[in-house]
Amino acid sequence: MTTSSYAVLALLDLRSWTGYELTQQAQRSLRYAWPKSERLLYSEPKKLVALGYATTHKEKSGNRSRNVYEITAEGREELATWMNTRTQEPRIEIETLLRLLFADHGSIDDLSRALGELEADIGEHHDAIVELMASYLAGGHPFPERTHLSVLFATFQIEMFKTIERWIEFAREEIDEWPTTQGLGMNPRTEALTLLLANDRSPLASERGPRSN
Amino acid sequence: MTTSSYAVLALLDLRSWTGYELTQQAQRSLRYAWPKSERLLYSEPKKLVALGYATTHKEKSGNRSRNVYEITAEGREELATWMNTRTQEPRIEIETLLRLLFADHGSIDDLSRALGELEADIGEHHDAIVELMASYLAGGHPFPERTHLSVLFATFQIEMFKTIERWIEFAREEIDEWPTTQGLGMNPRTEALTLLLANDRSPLASERGPRSN
DNA sequence: TGCCGTCTACTGCATTGTGCAGCAGACCAT
DNA sequence: ATGGTCTGCTGCACAATGCAGTAGACGGCA
Numbered sequence: 001m002t003t004s005s006y007a008v009l010a011l012l013d014l015r016s017w018t019g020y021e022l023t024q025q026a027q028r029s030l031r032y033a034w035p036k037s038e039r040l041l042y043s044e045p046k047k048l049v050a051l052g053y054a055t056t057h058k059e060k061s062g063n064r065s066r067n068v069y070e071i072t073a074e075g076r077e078e079l080a081t082w083m084n085t086r087t088q089e090p091r092i093e094i095e096t097l098l099r100l101l102f103a104d105h106g107s108i109d110d111l112s113r114a115l116g117e118l119e120a121d122i123g124e125h126h127d128a129i130v131e132l133m134a135s136y137l138a139g140g141h142p143f144p145e146r147t148h149l150s151v152l153f154a155t156f157q158i159e160m161f162k163t164i165e166r167w168i169e170f171a172r173e174e175i176d177e178w179p180t181t182q183g184l185g186m187n188p189r190t191e192a193l194t195l196l197l198a199n200d201r202s203p204l205a206s207e208r209g210p211r212s213n
Numbered sequence: 214m215t216t217s218s219y220a221v222l223a224l225l226d227l228r229s230w231t232g233y234e235l236t237q238q239a240q241r242s243l244r245y246a247w248p249k250s251e252r253l254l255y256s257e258p259k260k261l262v263a264l265g266y267a268t269t270h271k272e273k274s275g276n277r278s279r280n281v282y283e284i285t286a287e288g289r290e291e292l293a294t295w296m297n298t299r300t301q302e303p304r305i306e307i308e309t310l311l312r313l314l315f316a317d318h319g320s321i322d323d324l325s326r327a328l329g330e331l332e333a334d335i336g337e338h339h340d341a342i343v344e345l346m347a348s349y350l351a352g353g354h355p356f357p358e359r360t361h362l363s364v365l366f367a368t369f370q371i372e373m374f375k376t377i378e379r380w381i382e383f384a385r386e387e388i389d390e391w392p393t394t395q396g397l398g399m400n401p402r403t404e405a406l407t408l409l410l411a412n413d414r415s416p417l418a419s420e421r422g423p424r425s426n
Numbered sequence: 427t428g429c430c431g432t433c434t435a436c437t438g439c440a441t442t443g444t445g446c447a448g449c450a451g452a453c454c455a456t
Numbered sequence: 457a458t459g460g461t462c463t464g465c466t467g468c469a470c471a472a473t474g475c476a477g478t479a480g481a482c483g484g485c486a
Contacts, residue, residue: 002442003308010315020464033310037444042465064451066464083319087308087330092373095216095300097246100366102223104359106296117300126413133411141399146317148397151406152387153313155416156380160305162415163376167369174365184361186354193364198346200339202375203368215471233435250473255436277480279435 001051006082007034008044012054012071013079014143019045019067028132029150032125032157045069053078094118100171104182111181112172119168126161129154170204214264219295220247221257225267225284226292227356232258232280241345242363245338245370258282266291307331313384317395324394325385332381339374342367383417 007030011022023041030036045067048054053075058065071079096118103111133154141147178184186194196203220243224235236254243249258280261267266288271278284292309331316324346367354360391397399407409416 003311004443007311010311010318013318018464023464029314030311032305033314034306034308035304039445039466040443043443062452064464079318083312083323084326087312087327088306089334090309090331091248091304091306092245093248093301093304094246096303097366097369098216098220098223098243099296099300100369101242101246101362102226103362105223105226105292110296113297114300118303121302130411130413133407136399136407137404137411145396145398147399147407148391148403149314149316149394151403151410152384153310154410155383155406156310156313158410158413159376159380159415159417160373163372167372170368171365178361181362183358185358186349186360190361190364191350193368194346194349194360197364197367197371198343198350200343200371202372204372217472231435236435252437252474253472256472275481277435 001078001082003088004034004036004040005044005047006079007036008041009048009053009071009075009079009082012045012048012069013076014146016068016070018059019069022069032129033153048075106181108175108178108181111175115168115171115175119165122161122164122168125157126165129157129161166204214291214295216301217247217249217253218257218260219292220249221254222261222266222284222288222292222295225258225261225282226289227359229281229283230258231272232282235282245342246366261288319394321388321391321394324388328381328384328388332378335374335377335381338370339378342370342374379417 007026008022011017011025011030017025019042022045023038026036026041027038045054045056049056049069052072054069054071056067056069059068096114099106099111099114133151136147136151141150174189177189184190193203220239221235224230224238224243230238232255235258236251239249239254240251258267258269262269262282265285267282267284269280269282272281309327312319312324312327346364349360349364354363387402390402397403406416
């Protein structure tokens with residue numbers, strides 16, 4: 001049982017789903033907490049059935065069939081044990097930051113583009129969450145009694161997205177002052193930033209004095 | 214060639230490394246942009262050698278030997294092509310958020326503990342970055358001419374960590390008002406939050422009026 | 427002098443997870 | 457009738473992880 005298995009099991013505890021529905025639901029709701037591939041979402045319920053935590057049966061509509069999964073009593077027990085295990089370390093993968101670390105291998109333009117790509121990706125997610133919230137106000141939540149959880153979850157997403165967007169703007173302002181990506185080293189501006197960070201202060205919030213790099 | 218391959222190739226372009234050194238360096242510098250397992254860091258340079266992007270030779274110190282890797286001209290060319298490819302989508306995995314989404318399966322205590330675990334994990338990373346910045350001020354950067362890149366990168370980390378820490382505090386305040394994890398649904402407080410989010414406004418920054426959930 | 431613990435320096439293997447290609451029915455528009 | 461999109465999956469190759477195991481180097485300490 002991996003964390004992904006428990007994620008699927010938790011969905012099955014809400015109601016029964018077909019494999020396809022699980023992939024759609026995971027796309028809509030789990031994506032921002034626990035992004036997993038469509039492929040895995042088809043595989044996990046099969047594993048749950050093999051372990052006795054779910055049952056499956058085929059539903060036919062005309063010439064087609066689809067697999068419907070339901071949680072079992074053992075599945076509910078297993079879910080309960082998960083709730084008081086240690087969570088895994090958070091994991092954040094942002095290729096744009098990797099490009100930034102090695103930006104001296106490319107041009108200012110390359111770096112600028114990488115920032116733009118991050119902005120676009122985050123922007124999409126940002127818009128999706130805002131629209132989701134609007135849909136809760138307009139049409140309600142698919143599981144109304146769970147609205148408070150989805151909304152508190154969404155506050156996290158919005159804070160994150162706004163922070164990343166603000167940082168991108170900040171990074172652009174910094175980079176605009178760079179003549180090139182290379183060999184700038186520990187110039188006065190970088191030293192000022194380092195000093196702020198070493199004192200755990202945010203360079204974004206601070207007043208910006210005359211620039212000198 | 215995966216993104217991880219390019220990450221290792223970029224390290225090799227800075228200087229030659231042994232397999233072990235690569236795992237240490239990745240732990241120190243790449244970890245926050247592109248977290249990869251020690252195991253992979255041993256495998257990747259072998260793949261680069263097979264592809265002709267690196268060479269390897271054994272160095273002996275007494276009875277021991279270690280593999281030293283160096284980039285080739287083809288490797289440098291390959292690196293250059295990477296710089297203007299599209300970056301991958303950012304990917305953020307935080308199990309605590311998954312626990313929050315399904316918090317109605319457990320107790321307030323379970324949720325509280327999950328938040329504490331996230332706080333601890335982020336706190337460790339946060340401290341590590343602050344110390345790293347202090348070390349840049351005190352002893353300098355291992356590649357001085359690249360200091361400006363590391364520091365701009367670090368501004369991202371600090372912003373992220375601060376945001377997550379602020380959110381955890383906010384989430385705790387919200388949860389403190391919950392009698393239980395279940396069935397709260399769309400109460401007045403949640404509706405107020407949803408409205409803010411649907412208008413893309415931060416609930417953390419806003420004045421908090423009298424609470425009513 | 428011998429033993430323990432920690433650091434260096436990896437490798438093999440089982441398992442998890444991803445991406446892509448492929449297959450096929452349903453339904454709609456042109 | 458033809459093509460396009462959505463539903464609804466499966467197989468396969470490959471990427472990546474975690475863990476166990478191996479082994480030399482080095483310092484401390486009893």
